[in-house]
Amino acid sequence: MTYTGYLQLKVEKKQNRSVISNSFFDGVLKITRPTYLPEGLPLLTLIHVGGGYVDGDSYRTEVVVDEGAKLALTSQASTKIYKSPRFGVTQKMDYFLKNNSELYVKQDSLIPYKDAKFSQQTNVYMESTSTFYYTDVVTPGWSEDGKLFQYEKVASKMKIFIDGRLQVFDHQLLVPDQNLHQFMQLEGYTHLGTFFMIHPHVNELLIEKIREALSSSIDARFGISLLNIPGLVLRVLANSTPVIERIFSVCETVIRKELDEKELIEWRKW
Template sequence: MTYTGFLQVKIGKKRNRSVVTNSFFDGVLKITRPTYLRDDLPLLTLIHVGGGYVDGDSYKTEVVVSDSSRLALTTQASTKVYKSPNYGVKQTMDFVLEPNSELYVKQDSLILYKDANFTQQTNVHVSSSAVFYYTDMITPGWSDDGELFTYKKATSKMKIFVDGTLQAYDHLLLQPNGQLEKLMYLEGYTHIGTLFFIHPGVTEGFIDKLRTKLASYAKESRIGISSLSIKGMSLRVLANSTPMIERIFSECESFIMKELKQGEALEWRKG
């Protein structure tokens, strides 16, 4: 299959340092040269050189983090999905984490403009000893009449396999029909954020402490945290701005790093 953008990256160990051992990209997807947030944590930035996603586009990203290696992956800017009423836009991301590896994925917001139709499938194959951190956000784009939620549909599916067995499945479907802001949908909010964190040290006590940490945001957002059937958690945020969700995610990241002795919060440098 020919993709609008295709990216493959493999991270391995060389002289006790995590490095890019193999990479390939084609079409409108590119990656930067790695910079190191810490001695053994390379940061790669994913760049879309086409300006936005349009009808009929398809994208594929494959990332493998080898045994005891580490990687931080982020995007250069928000992803804009434009009018796509016929074929829609499809994106698939496959992440493979081998034993004792770590992968941190932080994406800028996905902005859906009028008549956008976006489908994302994320597959995570993780060892039970690995660490996986992932965030994304969905926001409504500007429209001529000033109305919110003029996009056609947004679908995001996340499957997490641990040691080869499907252990977590999340399906987010947003299909605007004038009801998204009402009770049981987005309840008056406009932006939605999702966070997944898999780590052997995640316990119910850890999650309870995080809930307490985030309680101060209750007036400006709605936050739900759930433990998974594995050593991990999922978090969903409803808010009215991207900066608010980013602040909450930053609080989560700082808490995670401090509580599980992973070090300081990451400095996701852009540019």
């Protein structure tokens, strides 16, 4: 199958340093050279040179983080989904985490415009000793008449396999025709954020510390839950992307301090 954009990465640990041992990209997807953060964490930025996703586009990303290696992966800017009523836009991402590896994925917001249709499948295959961090934000795109939620559908499925067994299945489906403002959907808010953290030492005490740190958050609603494996999921409803990003930043600060005694990852792009 030919993809609009294809990315393949492998990170290995060599002489106590995580290095990109293999990379291949094709179509409109590119990556920057790695920037090494103080703790030796390589940060890569994914670049889409096409400006946005259009009808019939398909994307595929495969990332392998070898034993003991670590990687931080982010996007250059928000992902814009334009009018795509016939075929829609599809994206599949597969992440493979070996023993004691770490993968941090922070995506800029997804912006579906009028008549956009987007489906994403994310599969994570990890060991119980590895760490997986993931965030995403969905925000309604601008329209000429100023009305919100004029896209057709945004569907996102997340499957996390640990030691070969499916442990987490999350299906996020946004269909404006089904009245997104109603109870148990967006409830009057416009932006939706999702945060996953899988780590061997996540527990209820950590979640309580995160709740306490977020207790002063305003103009947003959030829910945080312990998964049936050592991990947590956070959902945020808000009216702007910066509010959600600040909440994510608070969570990450608490997590890295309590679990790894490390500082917040510097995600800024230059």
